[in-house]
Amino acid sequence: MNAPKHFILRKLGSLTRTINAIVESEFKEYGLKRGQFLYVSRICENPGINQMTLSHLLKVDKTRAAKSIKKLIENEFITKARDKNDARAFLLYPTDKGQKVYKKIIEEENRQVDICFKGFGDSEKEIIFLLLSKMTDNLEEDWKNLKR
Structure with missing residues (x-):
């Protein structure tokens, strides 16, 4: 690989922050803030x-949750x-209000998926899924060792 490995994590971080900024902007009108759409x-x-x-x-600490x-x-x-x-x-259970906004969350999630994977073939999507799953599994032990 020509680029240093740490650039991969930086790209993932940038991608995550970009998606979160877009999604949080979309859900302001519903009163959801700072990643609350994930909880809903x-x-x-x-x-x-x-x-x-x-x-x-x-993957959040108990206090933040x-x-x-x-x-x-x-x-x-x-x-x-x-x-x-x-x-x-x-x-924890969703209310009717939570269920209604959930439908909007899924619509936006699907829109973001379509944008992110524009031009990708099914095999490329599968490879990305497998690689990200492996990375997540590799970090699981460190996550468990954090003080929560």
């Missing part, structure tokens, strides 16, 4: 998910209910 989408896709599982899924969840509850995108099996835990 995962809760809609996994109704009854607990906060710990959600924070692991999104708690703050975002609190705001989403205040703005009526989600609700929480005590877990019947674990009185210390809460389960």
Whole structure:
């Protein structure tokens, strides 16, 4: 490879920030801020998910997850209910408002996918998916070792 390996991570970071900036701009009108669309989408896709599982899924620390969840509850995108099996835990569910905005989130996600993969063949998309999955798996142990 001609370019240094660290440029790959820089490109991934730039791509992520670009997509987040576009998406956050799109969802301002719904009252979603700073990545909250990620929480809404995962809760809609996994109704009854607990906060710990959600924070692991999104790769965010518990404190950040708690703050975002609190705001989403205040703005009526989600609700929480005590877990019947674990009185210390809460389960998260989307509200009707959350479900409606989720449809918009998926529309925008599909639009971003179409833009990002313009000109890519199916085999190229599959290779990217496999390589990114491998990179994610390689970092999993470091992620688990972080203090949360």
